[in-house]
Amino acid sequence: MKRLKHILIVVIGVVIASQIYFDFLIQDFTIALSVVIFPIFLYNYIELNPIGTAILTGVSCTLYRFIWVYSSNMNFMKTIKITTPQIIFFTIYGFIFYFLYYKSKNKDLTRFILSVLCCDFISNVVEISVRTKIIGENGNMIKALFIVACVRTLMALIILIAMKHYKSFLIKEEHEERYRKLMLMMSSFKSEIYFMNKNASEIEDVMQKSFSAYEIVSKNNYSEELKNLTLDIAKDVHEIKKDYIRVMRGLEEMSDEKIDVEYMKIKDIISILELDTKDYIISKKLNIELDFQAECDFYVSQHFYLVSAIRNLIFNGIEAIDSKKRGVVKLKIKEIGDEYIFIVSDNGTGINESNLDFIFSPGFSTKYDKTGSICRGIGLTLVKDLVQHIFKGSISVESVKNTGTTFTIKIPIDSFRR
Template sequence: MKEVIPCQFGKSDADMNQLKKMFYIAIAVSIAAQFYLNFFVDGFIITFSVILLPLLLYKNQNLNPILTCIITGIASPLFRTFIIFLGIKDFKEAFSLVSPDIAFYFTYGIVFYYFYTKYKNKNLTRFALAVLISDFLSNMVEISFRTQVVGLEGNIIKGLFIIALVRSSIVVILVIVFRRYESFLAREEHEARYRRLMLLTSIFESEAYFMNKNMKNIEDIMKKTFKAYRLSTEKDVPKEFQDIILDLSKDVHEIKKDYIRVIKGLEEVFSYKFNIEKMSIKDMVNILAINTKEYLKQENLNVEFKYRIKSDVSVKNHYYLMSIFRNLINNGIEACKEGFNPIVSLIVEEDDKEVKIYVTDNGIGIKEDHIDYIFNPGFSTKFNKETGDINRGIGLTLVKDLVNEYFNGTIEVKSILGSGTTFIVTINKNNL
């Protein structure tokens, strides 16, 4: 039984795409051929198409220049014949004026192929030489057809060479310009990708920072809950309450393990380990700025965050100082987010002994009789009348505890109702 080999009709998608490109080139060259100057003999023109053709061949080096020029050598003369026919109303005369163009394009494709396309080591010098020779020889063939080799004087040959030299020089200059422009675009794209990568890395660093900060908080909570459990077993505490405390300790322990897995996974992706004993205030605020701006963008809040740092003190307990920054800034955002042109600013200054932190918002301000209570646990003016939700008022209490206990510093507040609020934190440099 004979094996039946199926016949394949048509062309592959790649071949069809190449054929389409050849026809597009033919159309472009046919249109460009309508811009010309007459030289030497009747019907012989110097056209813009001979500048466009090598540029298109250079741009599409996967195309066969012979086949491309054959298609162009049919399409362009036919189009030009039709244009001339509209003027003189004599098709035979029109075609006789244009038909030598066919020899030009056929010759151009063959010469360009053998002087450039078939070479493996292509460079700009080889391309320039190929364009010059292709242009000159093609014009020689075309004008020979037009003059029947009679009257082909030295001046005409010299003129054709000069024309070919000028056109090839224009082509090479345009290729250099295009290459420089493409290089510029590639460099711009590379720089844009680099900026995006740097931003992504910065965002990750800020998130990793806060995740590690939260790890310390989780560890503290776990220690406190377990300590509470041990104390409950030593005291006369109901067994049910002891079990709840133990369950809390277990749950926090599980959360801690999951957190560790997440952090390790992210660090493997970024090949980055965020474990710093000390951090400068400038670096801390840069991380905070990225994180705050991302938060404002995600929450679609039209709040402007400004900061100015005039201190480069290194901080050992940077996680705690970051909590101070973050809570005060979040408090400022909450206070001004509903207002006109809301702004929250952070200023850090230092002198010989102290570092001063100013967090200012242009929000609703604080009533004078409330100022003495804002650091009390549970005190809050943020009540939602529609939902009944209330902010539990822990943020400022935490800030005051951290300032007093960990840094032995002071915090004061200045506020004008309806104009805004400024928190001022003062910490001795030695305590940082």
């Protein structure tokens, strides 16, 4: 099925290209673009037998041209004489290509180009000999045909090189896109693992308290039912802790194997964030402008955590912008003294002054989803933890209701020393 599809592509492509041509030297002999693209098809569809493909292509081109020529002169024999030599051209081309390139074990580009040159030249000589009924009598014409073969072969080479460069470009773009998505996924992944590690110590504290409660109940005159209940709670918390830690360790092992990049430049990080944010804005059809600027450049070792923190603030800013107005989200990075300053601002709805003291608290959120459920509210808590504990920095916020919000992160330069 795939081979049939490719044959149809070759036939249709060559037939269409055969309509782009110019007359050459003798009457009824044309130089067509089809001879340029035919070898390109053979080069790309290596599973096709060139002999069969060439014959089928020659017949198709001849029939197509026959219709057009006959409709203009209404002379059947004359039309046959004009069009049928084209079948000979493609047939000879297919046989020569089969033995020079298709059957060769060394299928490199040099051999391909030399094979195409021979195919083009010899096939043209045979075709024009059939048309004029002379073989080798016109030296000037032979030279001209060789020049034509060289020109068409050069055109085919240029197209092939362009295609190869374009494919390389697409592959590079695809790899960069995959890396960017993987980078962002891993930043979220590692940040969640960090948060899980923090929760693990809190689970440990709850477990110790539950066992302490059991000991207190056991030493005092409480009912057996209450003793059993406190013991069950302590055991359950212990089992939850074990399962939690096992899952967390497994996730840590998975994340450590995904991307092994020790350092990244801050400008590369910002570029990834900007592309990701633009894709999100376009997908959601938001009326938001981005202004990302990095006035300095430096290497970041804990780049996953930094990406997660900044990305969280950027998307908070996007969510805070009223869909009815032209939104602007800005990110600016600069160096002041012995600190790197990260400023993320938006012109959104702002935060109530009464909430500013609580926005970094665990569980606090001003967001509601469409069902009315409160969001889990760990975003800004996680950002603050990452800034303080990973980078030894600080984060502050300023907000004016209905005007916008600005988050400022300050991190010592020493935290980024290589």
